[in-house]
Amino acid sequence: MPPDPETAASRVIDAARLDELRALLGDALDDILRIWLIDAPAILAVAHLARQTGEPDTLIKAIHGMKGSAGNVGAIELSELAGTLERHLKGADPALDLDAELSRLDACYNRAACHIRLLIQP
Template identity: 80%
Template sequence: MPTDPDIVESRVIDTARLDDLRALLGDALDDILRTWLIDAPAILAGARLARLAGEPDALLKAIHGVKGSAGNVGAIELSDVAYTLEQHLKRADPALDLDAELSRLETCYNRAACHIRTLIRS
């Protein structure tokens, strides 16, 4: 059975949050979303670099940044996955497959970015 695109989108983007932000910010929201589309990959790349450099504090800071910025633009799937990863990192979970989780974050970003690009009006 094919997946309903509206259901998939509702798990990726909180459109109600973005509607509220648009009501508050008007067209300025488009600039915020464009900035997020540029900044979020840089934060994710920073997480990868911190992982490769063996810098757990920098990694945790990057993941926290992903969580917050994603939540700010209604990218709820990405924010939720980053939150869960952040909790595992804080507990130093030995079962954590960090490389797989970082790839998962990147996949979530790509899904969110795809939806967000369609919402930018100007």
């Protein structure tokens, strides 16, 4: 049996974190979330380009940036996945399938973005 939508969302987005931010920032949170929806794909694009051009330092920096920015907006699944990938990259894990992991990161971003779009108040 698949998890109910609320349980699935709780694995993607930290609702408590967003509630704290909304209490602190009010409507400005929506602007921050909109900016994140633009910036996060750009970070992923840098990661993909660094992979293609063989720039490991740039790749690690992009993944680190994704980890932090996702954590800041409560996208916990994405932040955790980026953190795990960052550790594997820094450790030069020979078993790492980087293309598969970047695809997972893309899919994880898409899930987070879908949830965040629903949370932005009109």
